[in-house]
Amino acid sequence: DAGVTQSPTHLIKTRGQQVTLRCSPISGHKSVSWYQQVLGQGPQFIFQYYEKEERGRGNFPDRFSARQFPNYSSELNVNALLLGDSALYLCASSLEGTTPNSPLHFGNGTRLTVT
Amino acid sequence: GESVGLHLPTLSVQEGDNSIINCAYSNSASDYFIWYKQESGKGPQFIIDIRSNMDKRQGQRVTVLLNKTVKHLSLQIAATQPGDSAVYFCAENRGNQAGTALIFGKGTTLSVSS
Numbered sequence: 001d002a003g004v005t006q007s008p009t010h011l012i013k014t015r016g017q018q019v020t021l022r023c024s025p026i027s028g029h030k031s032v033s034w035y036q037q038v039l040g041q042g043p044q045f046i047f048q049y050y051e052k053e054e055r056g057r058g059n060f061p062d063r064f065s066a067r068q069f070p071n072y073s074s075e076l077n078v079n080a081l082l083l084g085d086s087a088l089y090l091c092a093s094s095l096e097g098t099t100p101n102s103p104l105h106f107g108n109g110t111r112l113t114v115t
Numbered sequence: 116g117e118s119v120g121l122h123l124p125t126l127s128v129q130e131g132d133n134s135i136i137n138c139a140y141s142n143s144a145s146d147y148f149i150w151y152k153q154e155s156g157k158g159p160q161f162i163i164d165i166r167s168n169m170d171k172r173q174g175q176r177v178t179v180l181l182n183k184t185v186k187h188l189s190l191q192i193a194a195t196q197p198g199d200s201a202v203y204f205c206a207e208n209r210g211n212q213a214g215t216a217l218i219f220g221k222g223t224t225l226s227v228s229s
């Protein structure tokens with residue numbers, strides 16, 4: 001079975017540009033979450049979507065936005081990139097939210113470098 | 116602020132030894148905890164989870180212990196193998212609604228030498 005897939009795997013952008021990251025969840029999973037992982041740190045929650053609706057948002061500026069499509073895939077958009085946005089962006093899917101019956105399963109991430 | 120943290124940033128063991136990775140959490144309202152393993156260049160991989168109404172849960176070669184009195188979580192790996200070398204994160208989930216998030220600690224790097 002295919003796991004969570006993310007594209008692209010690596011990306012280099014310059015300050016001020018915009019970026020779109022894509023995620024396909026595990027088949028049958030209806031919830032997608034996005035996390036940012038800075039080098040040497042644990043992942044930090046950005047967004048959670050369930051059944052195409054935003055169900056949670058972390059402490060990130062409005063430059064970060066996301067959406068979930070009818071097929072449950074998702075995109076994360078970041079506008080006006082800053083050097084500090086350089087990180088590994090992880091997508092995770094689950095059956096429904098984050099519960100003991102629905103743990104998060106992560107993809108391998110998109111490595112974003114902002115120069 | 117409240118967060119999940121780990122006692123040691125690194126742990127070095129010999130192949131065949133048992134490993135114990137510790138984690139302290141501060142939010143007594145947390146009701147669900149997960150251990151993840153992250154290898155270089157990959158995303159976190161689910162290892163084992165435990166609900167707050169349990170003290171212990173066993174998987175294949177792994178055991179998670181939860182002590183709610185002192186807000187402590189541990190992951191025990193039996194007969195540690197070189198393939199177990201990775202960064203291990205504990206994460207707590209507050210609530211069980213669709214909109215809740217996992218709060219991760221900073222991670223412990225496990226190095227297994229043969």
